[in-house]
Amino acid sequence: MNASVHQLQDDPHVGRYERSTGQSTEWWRVTLSDRPQMYRIEHGRGDAPANIDTVVDLENLKSKLQKWHREGFLRPGAEEAPVAVEGRNGFLEDLRRTASAATPPVSPSQSDDAHVAIGAVEIPLGHAGAPVPRMNPAYLFPERFADILQDIVENRRVMLIGHTGAGKTSLIEQVAARSQHGVLRANMNGQTTIGDFVGFWTVKGGETLWVDGVLPAAMREGLWLVVDEIDFAEPSILAVLTAVLEPHGHLLLKEKGNERVAPHPSFRLFATANAVGAMSVYRHLYQGANLMNEAFLDRWRVYLMDYLSPQEEAEVLMRTLGARITQPMANTLAAIAADCRAAFARDDLASAFSTRRLLDWAELMLRSGDPERAAGPAIYAKVSAEDAALIRSIIRHHIAFDE
Ligand SMILES: Nc1ncnc2c1ncn2[C@@H]1O[C@H](COP(=O)(O)OP(=O)(O)O)[C@@H](O)[C@H]1O
Ligand SMILES: [Mg+2]
Known part of the structure; x- marks a missing residue:
């Protein structure tokens, strides 16, 4: 008492x-x-x-x-x-x-009152059946994501910037998986043309048909569109995007006789980038990335996503690998990843160390029982010889090998 x-x-x-x-x-x-x-x-x-x-x-x-x-x-x-x-x-x-x-959280106009809570934020449920991403039960939502989640509820345009593998795309997908929203992705680094994005005319069985691109398709069907690596997008795509950056902005399909596409209330627009804004200092790591002008950036809420902390990453390892890994093992692996990232930040390493890479290395070493052998395909073969040597020494600092 x-x-x-x-x-x-x-x-x-x-x-x-x-x-x-x-x-x-x-x-x-x-x-x-x-x-x-x-x-x-x-x-x-x-x-x-x-x-x-x-x-x-x-x-x-x-x-x-x-x-x-x-x-x-x-x-x-x-x-x-x-x-x-x-x-x-x-x-x-x-x-x-x-x-x-x-600030009563502003809910979009769905009135079914069905929500799913992620941390303290209530996300309105979408309609299943759409291309809802697969849920990763091991996915961790740290408290700092709450602002991003609230922006999704309020229908803000969210841009996530950060190193590759920091978890930008998966954050959006995992929110969508839990709230049953379909997600379309368009990668701006190479593949996506303006036709894929906006739509095009085609001839089928003698008839001329319009095929919606991902943007009007997502707007009409109320899907979430992730414009990945937006810092590689062509100017024509950015120009089209600008029109729909306002929360209720309409899209004008010029190619289709100026048809106006109104956004479905569930439509959300996201972008990810590696080297924009606060990440511009790392532009040398992302060859070919364009600088984005401030007027364009000002139409987004831009969040800098760092890698998970070692504690969080250890937790993800435990959740992902379950009984196959112990807490001390997870802590050691997370500490190795943290050391590699610190070396990267000091410019001692040229390659970033993603959570994906760490998980893959852990999976592989659980199969072979040999961290060094597993590091070959999961890490060393992907980086320069100098980087591999430094990463090897970091690993050896944390794991005592029997010679
Ligand atoms: N918060 C997290 N919880 C669990 N796993 C995560 C988390 N963040 C990232 N990951 C892992 O890292 C991988 C890479 O993330 P991804 O979203 O593809 O990164 P990015 O889009 O920033 O390049 C994911 O597939 C997932 O396995
Ligand atoms: Mg991504």
């Missing part, structure tokens, strides 16, 4: 969170559960008894706290706590007050 009272005072999450809703006050109460490391959360209105009473772990609690914060729940008294600040400091105070009060 004493111990729990003591903890109760120390634990920053414990307390009552309230917002006023017209006549009464709606509240959440967080207390320590009898079970270690767990929290009891209760919900109610006014003086009525709690109508929700449940026990969650810390991770779950944290996402709930964020959600409540967004929904305008505040801890009474918590506002007075900071010492009065003046001048430019007042801005942040105002912002926190308005931001927590003013």
Whole structure:
């Protein structure tokens, strides 16, 4: 009892969170559960008894706290706590007050009320049957993805920039897999022509037919379109894209007598890039990438995606490989990947080290029982001899080989 009272005072999450809703006050109460490391959360209105009473772990609690914060729940008294600040400091105070009060998450116009929660963000469900990507149950959604998820709900145009294999495309696909939205992808690095993108006329059985490209197809059918490696796109494709970058922007099919294509409410547009904006310093690694002008970038929310942290990556290894790998093994492999990336950032290595590469190496060494042999096809053969030598020495630093 004493111990729990003591903890109760120390634990920053414990307390009552309230917002006023017209006549009464709606509240959440967080207390320590009898079970270690767990929290009891209760919900109610006014003086009525709690109508929700449940026990969650810390991770779950944290996402709930964020959600409540967004929904305008505040801890009474918590506002007075900071010492009065003046001048430019007042801005942040105002912002926190308005931001927590003013943002009911804007849902798109689907009215079926069916949602799936990813962390604290509720994503509206799409209609299955479309090309919904396959779900990867091992996929990890760190808390920092919440802004991206909320942008998807609010129908913002999201561009993810980062090194190859950081998880840009898979993030979109895994959100879509969980929320049952079909995804079309168009890769701008080589294959996609303006005809593939917008559409073209063709003759079939003596008849002239219009075939929609991926953009009008996604807009009409309410699919999510991922424009991969947008920094390689031709100007004609960028020009067409610009028209639909506004959330409700229409597409004009000039080739088809100026037909206007309206976006389905479920349509979402994403782009990925390696060397744009904050990633421009790495342009030498992505030969042929174009600089994108600021006016174009300003039409997107641009998120810099870094690789997962070693802890997160170890968790992904454990989730992906299950009982075949132990936590210390996963930690070691994640530390090797982190060291290789640090070497890359110092310019000691010319090749990036993706999560995909790490997973593949781990899979292969589980088959052969030999990390060095597995590193051949998974790593060494893909990089220069100098890089292979350095990566080998990093691996040997972490794994003691029997000679
Ligand atoms: N958060 C994550 N959880 C689990 N696996 C991930 C995560 N991020 C990346 N990966 C792994 O890395 C691979 C490469 O990611 P991908 O989305 O193709 O990278 P990018 O598009 O940035 O090149 C994915 O297929 C997945 O296996
Ligand atoms: Mg990709």
